[in-house]
Amino acid sequence: MKISREVKTAVLVISGIVLFIYLFNYLKGENLFDSNITYYTKFDYNALDTSSPVTIKGNTVGKISSIEYDYESGKTIVGVSVDKRLKFSKNSVIRLYEVSLMGGNALSIIPSEDGDMAQKGDFLPSEIEPGLVKSLSKNFSGLSDNLDGTLKSADSLLTNLNKIVVDDSENGLKAILKELNATLKGFKALSYSINSLVTKNDENISGILENFKTVSQDLTQLSAELKDANLGESVVKLDATLASVNTLMAGLEQGEGSMGKLLKDDALYNNLEGATKEMEALLRDIKLHPKRYFRILSKKEIPYQEPKD
Numbered sequence: 001m002k003i004s005r006e007v008k009t010a011v012l013v014i015s016g017i018v019l020f021i022y023l024f025n026y027l028k029g030e031n032l033f034d035s036n037i038t039y040y041t042k043f044d045y046n047a048l049d050t051s052s053p054v055t056i057k058g059n060t061v062g063k064i065s066s067i068e069y070d071y072e073s074g075k076t077i078v079g080v081s082v083d084k085r086l087k088f089s090k091n092s093v094i095r096l097y098e099v100s101l102m103g104g105n106a107l108s109i110i111p112s113e114d115g116d117m118a119q120k121g122d123f124l125p126s127e128i129e130p131g132l133v134k135s136l137s138k139n140f141s142g143l144s145d146n147l148d149g150t151l152k153s154a155d156s157l158l159t160n161l162n163k164i165v166v167d168d169s170e171n172g173l174k175a176i177l178k179e180l181n182a183t184l185k186g187f188k189a190l191s192y193s194i195n196s197l198v199t200k201n202d203e204n205i206s207g208i209l210e211n212f213k214t215v216s217q218d219l220t221q222l223s224a225e226l227k228d229a230n231l232g233e234s235v236v237k238l239d240a241t242l243a244s245v246n247t248l249m250a251g252l253e254q255g256e257g258s259m260g261k262l263l264k265d266d267a268l269y270n271n272l273e274g275a276t277k278e279m280e281a282l283l284r285d286i287k288l289h290p291k292r293y294f295r296i297l298s299k300k301e302i303p304y305q306e307p308k309d
Helices: 005-027 130-166 173-200 202-228 231-254 257-264 266-288 290-296
Strands: 036-043 053-056 059-069 076-083 093-100 104-110 126-128
Touching: 036 093, 036 126, 053 076, 076 104, 173 202, 266 290
Parallel strands: 053 104, 093 126
Antiparallel strands: 036 076, 053 059, 059 076, 093 104
């Protein structure tokens, strides 16, 4: 089915009108698709925020949509957005009340059936919960007391600080600063002395550093030589020598060879001990009777005589 040009034009014109109406109301701050209606009220001061709820008989029916200050009247204008199904008269009152000690404040609609029905944008009368004013005054009073206590503490602190500054005793700030100044002067003099000592012994220090450098180079060279040396072969030879010594010691322990027999053969040891004793007796006899042994050189035979014990 072909749509005629006239129909298209009509649809376009109607769409433009609808769009114009929507944009016009949007620029006025009204949303055509919003199911809420906005009413207004005034307070002498602002104790709300845009997240504060709006209730009726304890039920949440809306929220605060705007908070503005009226420069001409000096009052705070509060916009209240509630469900459009909610009906009440222009004589209904919007009451400011305290939700809880930590929960902030909220608005409550006190409905009235007297008078004409309230329309969108109407200003409704307002009131403040009696106890809320006293609570706010008490909070401001407590804040004032706390501020006064803080100021007194600050004044006491400044007074004590002033006493420390002007105190001329040993515990005063002046005495402490004086001692600190003397200490800094002592450190300064010590620094000058160290600098002078270093300057006078600059050559000696340079020589010590040079010697240390030489020793370090020698150690480095020695380390390199030890690294390049064939230590493995020397260790092998040392192991072979120790093995030979162990073999020799094992042979001696088992009585092998002359030394082994000397150490292990008791008969040989006894013979050597007997021969040693006879040699001692012979030497003793030669010393006591030397003439007996001259017969070897003499032509006369000298008879042997037994020694007398």
